Amino acid sequence: MTQNRIDQIRELLKSIETGDPGPIAVVNEAQYIQHNPQTHEGSEGLASLFARLAKTEPRVNMVRGFEDGDYVFAQMEYDFSSRKICFEVFRFEDGQAVEHWDNIQDRLGPNLSGRDMVEGPVAVTDLHLTEENRRQARGFVQQVLIMRRFEALAGHMDANYIEHNPHLGDGIASLRAALSADHAGQPRITYQRLHRVLAQGDFVLTVSEGLRDGTQTAFYDLFRYEAGLIAEHWDTTETVAPQPEWKNTNGKF
Numbered sequence: 001m002t003q004n005r006i007d008q009i010r011e012l013l014k015s016i017e018t019g020d021p022g023p024i025a026v027v028n029e030a031q032y033i034q035h036n037p038q039t040h041e042g043s044e045g046l047a048s049l050f051a052r053l054a055k056t057e058p059r060v061n062m063v064r065g066f067e068d069g070d071y072v073f074a075q076m077e078y079d080f081s082s083r084k085i086c087f088e089v090f091r092f093e094d095g096q097a098v099e100h101w102d103n104i105q106d107r108l109g110p111n112l113s114g115r116d117m118v119e120g121p122v123a124v125t126d127l128h129l130t131e132e133n134r135r136q137a138r139g140f141v142q143q144v145l146i147m148r149r150f151e152a153l154a155g156h157m158d159a160n161y162i163e164h165n166p167h168l169g170d171g172i173a174s175l176r177a178a179l180s181a182d183h184a185g186q187p188r189i190t191y192q193r194l195h196r197v198l199a200q201g202d203f204v205l206t207v208s209e210g211l212r213d214g215t216q217t218a219f220y221d222l223f224r225y226e227a228g229l230i231a232e233h234w235d236t237t238e239t240v241a242p243q244p245e246w247k248n249t250n251g252k253f
Contacts (some may be wrong), residue, residue: 006065009072019054021047028096035101037246039082063118066200073198083107087220099142103220105236112169124201135223145191162232183213193253216240
């Protein structure tokens with residue numbers, strides 16, 4: 001039986017831990033486009049890279065995995081001498097992964113409501129609502145996060161939504177306070193551009209670019225929808241390395 005793409009990516013990433021070269025076959029290394037600015041492209045085969053990383057005794061766990069057309073996206077737990085949470089996105093073409101994006105941050109918490117960065121439901125439901133939930137998430141990012149129309153929060157979010165950001169707590173008031181906070185006379189967090197919206201059923205991942213305390217930042221937000229409203233939220237926030245430090249020329253987004 002043909003292995004599904006989510007399982008292929010799960011085994012690929014798990015091979016960082018095991019050093020097993022077999023799962024690398026899912027990647028077309030001749031066409032592979034790497035968007036992690038800190039990773040060289042073409043200088044070291046993935047099998048060699050993963051075998052080297054395996055010697056550091058890393059731990060790898062896919063918490064949630066999703067498929068959207070040619071894309072697989074996943075929320076991951078890593079321990080590479082320090083614990084990290086990461087979103088991984090792969091684009092497939094002709095049955096192989098040919099492009100990759102990610103966003104990683106330190107694992108922190110629990111948050112103000114005692115919640116962990118990855119806990120909560122993992123099973124996908126409401127497949128028939130995939131496109132509606134994608135539309136809702138796109139509207140939320142553009143209207144509330146980019147245009148900063150915070151009065152519209154209540155129209156997009158359950159009043160008692162569950163928050164997994166390590167610095168926030170449950171409910172709309174905590175999010176509004178964080179988005180409204182100032183730093184040196186400017187908003188601490190500013191979303192400027194929405195790059196990608198990936199969805200499967202009740203889960204939607206948005207990939208955005210903006211500023212955090214004046215520094216270029218990538219925002220990956222995973223939303224779980226219930227009855228057309230955001231019921232739960234997970235995220236990672238990562239500073240984008242200055243371009244002179246990039247190890248490839250493909251860009252973060």
